[in-house]
Amino acid sequence: MTEQDHDHKPAISRRKMLAMLGMAGAALSLGASVANGSSVIENVYGKKKKETFEADRYAASVDELRTVLPEYEGQQIYLAGYYANSPGAGGGILVSVEGEFVDNGGSVFQSGKPGWFWKRLGSQLALEDFGVISGDNVSAAVHNANRMAAAFQVTEYAVSATPKMTYVYDGDVIIKEAHTLDCRKAVFKGITGCIRVASAGCVVHSPVLDDSLRTDNRRAMLVEADHVQVVFAEFRGNGHQECCLEITGFNVSVCHSKLRDASYMILATSGRGTHISGNYFTGGNSKAVLNADKTVATTVPWGDAIKLSSDTNDLANENALGRHDNIITDNIFEDVYRDCVDMFTDGSRTIFSHNVIKNHHWNILDIKCIYRDDPVKGTSINPGRREEAVIATGNIIKNVDNPYASGESLFSVVHYKNQDSGGKVTDYTLGPNKVKIFGNLIDGVFGYVFRALDSFDVAYCDNEHYNLTNNAVYITAQSGTRHIDVDRNKFYYANGKDYWGNPVQVIRRTSANCSSGSVSYNKFVCYKKDGVRGAVAAVVMGNRMSANGNAGEGFDIVIDAARGTYLTCDGTEAHDCQTAVRVGQYGSAMGVRVSGTYAASCVQVVAVNTANTGKLIMVDNEGIDILGTAYSDVSAIASKVVRNNNVI
Numbered sequence: 001m002t003e004q005d006h007d008h009k010p011a012i013s014r015r016k017m018l019a020m021l022g023m024a025g026a027a028l029s030l031g032a033s034v035a036n037g038s039s040v041i042e043n044v045y046g047k048k049k050k051e052t053f054e055a056d057r058y059a060a061s062v063d064e065l066r067t068v069l070p071e072y073e074g075q076q077i078y079l080a081g082y083y084a085n086s087p088g089a090g091g092g093i094l095v096s097v098e099g100e101f102v103d104n105g106g107s108v109f110q111s112g113k114p115g116w117f118w119k120r121l122g123s124q125l126a127l128e129d130f131g132v133i134s135g136d137n138v139s140a141a142v143h144n145a146n147r148m149a150a151a152f153q154v155t156e157y158a159v160s161a162t163p164k165m166t167y168v169y170d171g172d173v174i175i176k177e178a179h180t181l182d183c184r185k186a187v188f189k190g191i192t193g194c195i196r197v198a199s200a201g202c203v204v205h206s207p208v209l210d211d212s213l214r215t216d217n218r219r220a221m222l223v224e225a226d227h228v229q230v231v232f233a234e235f236r237g238n239g240h241q242e243c244c245l246e247i248t249g250f251n252v253s254v255c256h257s258k259l260r261d262a263s264y265m266i267l268a269t270s271g272r273g274t275h276i277s278g279n280y281f282t283g284g285n286s287k288a289v290l291n292a293d294k295t296v297a298t299t300v301p302w303g304d305a306i307k308l309s310s311d312t313n314d315l316a317n318e319n320a321l322g323r324h325d326n327i328i329t330d331n332i333f334e335d336v337y338r339d340c341v342d343m344f345t346d347g348s349r350t351i352f353s354h355n356v357i358k359n360h361h362w363n364i365l366d367i368k369c370i371y372r373d374d375p376v377k378g379t380s381i382n383p384g385r386r387e388e389a390v391i392a393t394g395n396i397i398k399n400v401d402n403p404y405a406s407g408e409s410l411f412s413v414v415h416y417k418n419q420d421s422g423g424k425v426t427d428y429t430l431g432p433n434k435v436k437i438f439g440n441l442i443d444g445v446f447g448y449v450f451r452a453l454d455s456f457d458v459a460y461c462d463n464e465h466y467n468l469t470n471n472a473v474y475i476t477a478q479s480g481t482r483h484i485d486v487d488r489n490k491f492y493y494a495n496g497k498d499y500w501g502n503p504v505q506v507i508r509r510t511s512a513n514c515s516s517g518s519v520s521y522n523k524f525v526c527y528k529k530d531g532v533r534g535a536v537a538a539v540v541m542g543n544r545m546s547a548n549g550n551a552g553e554g555f556d557i558v559i560d561a562a563r564g565t566y567l568t569c570d571g572t573e574a575h576d577c578q579t580a581v582r583v584g585q586y587g588s589a590m591g592v593r594v595s596g597t598y599a600a601s602c603v604q605v606v607a608v609n610t611a612n613t614g615k616l617i618m619v620d621n622e623g624i625d626i627l628g629t630a631y632s633d634v635s636a637i638a639s640k641v642v643r644n645n646n647v648i
Contacts, residue, residue, distance in 0.1 A: 014101075015077045016223060016578070024270055030391045046133070049268075053426050056077075056115045057076070058077065058078050061081060063084070066111065066112065066118075066134040067112045069112040070096030070118070074093070076096075078091075079091045082128060082130075089125075090130075094118040094119060095118070096116060096120045097116070099117075103117065105147065106129050106130030106147075107129070107199040111475070115634045116145045122157075124157060124363075126160060127147070129146075132148055132151065135165075135168075136189075137170060137437065140168065144169045145171040145173050146171075155177055155179060161183045161207075162316070163186065164187045166186070170192055172195075172196050172319050173194070173195045174342070175197045175222040176199055185206035187207065188210065189212065191215055194218060195222070197221065200225045200228070200249075201226075203231065204230045205231040206231070206234075207233050208233070210236045211241055211243065211244075212299075218493060219243045220244050221246070223252050225249045225251050226249045226250040226251055229251055229252075229253045230255070231253075231255050234450070239283075242262065243262050243263060243266065243307075249271045251272070255275075255278050256279065257278075258266065258279070260285070261303070262285055263284070267307050268306070268308050277327065277328070278463075280331070282306070283335065283336070284338060300416075305336045307340070308350065310327060325568065326350040328341060328352045329353045333358075335361075340357060340364045342439055351393075354395065355395045356398075357398070357400070359398070359400075361600055363409060364411060365410075367390055368413075383441040393439045395441070397443065398444060399443070400442075400445045401442070402448070408451075412448075412453065431481075433455060435459070436459045438459065440463045443465075443467055448470070449463075449468075452474075453476050456482045456484070457482070458483070460486045461486070462488045462489065462490065463486045463489045465491045465503075467492070468491060468503070471503070473603055479513045484518075486506075486518065488520075489523070491503040491562075492527070493524075493554075496526050504538035505538075506538070506545065514545065519547045523552075524551065534634035536556060537555045537557065540560065540567060541562050541564050542567075550572050554577065556579065556580060557577065557579045557582050557607075558577055560581075563588060568593045569581050572598070575599075575602075576601045578606060579604040580605050580606065581601065581607070581621075582607040582608075583608045583609065584612035585609050585612070590613075590614045590615055591614075592617070594606050595621065597620075598622050598624075599621075599623045599624070600624045601624075605645075606618060608634050610637050615639050617639050618634070618638060618641045618644055619642050620642075620644070621644045622644075
C-alpha cells in the first residue's frame, strides 16, 4: 500500500481490537511459561527467535473466512475457531497467498477473491484445524470420518490429534498419503468402518482404538500399505470384534502396543514380512459354539492373539500369496483365551522368540495346514503352501491350562482335520516341516506341551519343564511322521500317579509308522507324591527310532520300547524306578538293541515280553541294588545277550 492509502485506511474495529488484545495476552502468557520452564534448554541451544503475528483481519469461523477478500499477498488474518459456536478449536493465524492452491478444509481455504487463498502459518496442525469435532458427539461421527481422512492426507504440515482427546467416527477413514499419524494417545471410537492405512511407509504413532460404540464386527484398523509401522497403539476390543488390527501389506511392524478382546487381536492375511514385537495381548472373544447335535449353543471363551493366514477362500489358487518371514518376539501374552499364534495356512518361515506367556488357556503355537479332499468343500492346497521353517526359542511360559481332552498342546504341529471344513489327512509330506522348538522354559502346564501329527523334520530340544501334571510330549502317526526328534529336554513332575504322568509318548498307529526319530538325552524326574511313582517316562513306537542316553528318576518305567523295528535303547540311566527299560509290551518289537543300561534302587533293569519280541540284543546292562530280575529266559528271542548283570 502507498502512504496515501495508509492514511485513508479505516480505523480498526472494536471486535478486531479485542481479538488482537486476546492474542497479545496469550503471547505474553506463553512467553512467561517458556522463560520459566526452558532455561536449561536455552542455555544449551540458545534462545529461539520469537515469532510475531500482526493480524489485521478477523474471521469468527471458516465459513466467514472464505468470504474475506485479501487486500495484499502476505496479509495475516486471525481465525477465532473452525466453527462460530466453538471459538478456539481450529482457530489460528492464516496468511493470504495467490496461486494454484486447493481448498482442503484444513490448511488452505479459498478466500472471497478468486485465485487467492488463506493458508495456515506454522508447520504443525491438529485434527480440529480440519473441522474434526472432538468429544463423544455421536451425531458428528460421519462428518468426522470425512474430515479425519482429509487431515491425514496433508504432507506439508505435521498433523496430529489433540493429546488424549476423544474422536467419534462412522465409516472408513482412508489414509492415502500421510507420512505420520501422530495420534498422541487420542481415543478414536468407531461406530462402523475402520481406520485404513493405505500410505506406504506411514508411521502410526500412539492411537487408542476404542470399540465400545461399534455396531459392526469387523476391525478397528486395517493396514493395507507396505512398510507401515504401528507403534505405542492401544486397541480396546469389545469382545465381539473379528480383529483389532488386520494386516494385508508387506513388511508391516506392530511394536510396543496393547491389544485385547477380539477373535484375532492381530489378523495378518496376505502380506509378507510381518514384525510383531514388544506388544501386550490379553483376553479374546466370546463365541457361541453348537453342541454335537447342533441344537444348543454355549458361549465359550474364544479368540487368538495373532492369526497368520492366507485367504481361506482362495486355497485352490496355487499362486495366492501366503504368510512368509514373520518375526514375533519380546511380546507378553497374558490370559489369552485361545492361541497365541494360529498359523492357519501359509504361516511359513516364522520366528517366535523371547516372549512371555502366562495364565494361558490353549495353544501357544498352532502350526497346521488345511488339506481338503472333499471337492464340495474345497481343493487340496499345494504342498509348497504349508507351514515350514518355524522356530520357537527362548520363550518363558508360566501356568497354562489347555483342554487336554481335546488333544490341544502348547506347541502343536498337526494337519487341520476339522471334518466340517472338509479337512482330511492323507499324506504326512503335506504336513508342517522344518519346525524347531528349543530353549524354552515351561513352568506349570496341565495338558500336552508338544504334539506332532503327520509331519516331518521336527525337533523339540533343550526345553525345560517344571510342575508338569500330565502327558507332555505326544507324537502320533496317523499317516506317518518322519524325523521327529525330542532330545536334551528336562521334564520335572510333582504329582506321581495323581494324573497320567507320561512325559513322552511316540505312538505308532495301526496303519502307519513313526520312523527315524529320536528321544534321546532327556532327563525325567517325578517327585513322588505319597510314595507313588510316575507312570512311563518315554513310550517309543516306530521304525528305526532311537532312545539313547535318557535318565529317569521316580517312574515305573524310564524307556518303554513298546513296538516297532530296529529300536535302539542305549545308555538309559534309572534311579528309584520299577524298570529301566521294557521291550515289546504293546506289540511286535523286532531287532531292538538294549545296551549300556544302568539301574540303581530299581526292581528290574530290563523287562522283556517274549511273546512280542524277536532278534533282541542285550549288551552291557548293569543293575545295582536290584530288587528283582527280568524275564528268566530270553534265549529263544535273543540274537545276543552278553555282559549283563542282574538282568536274567
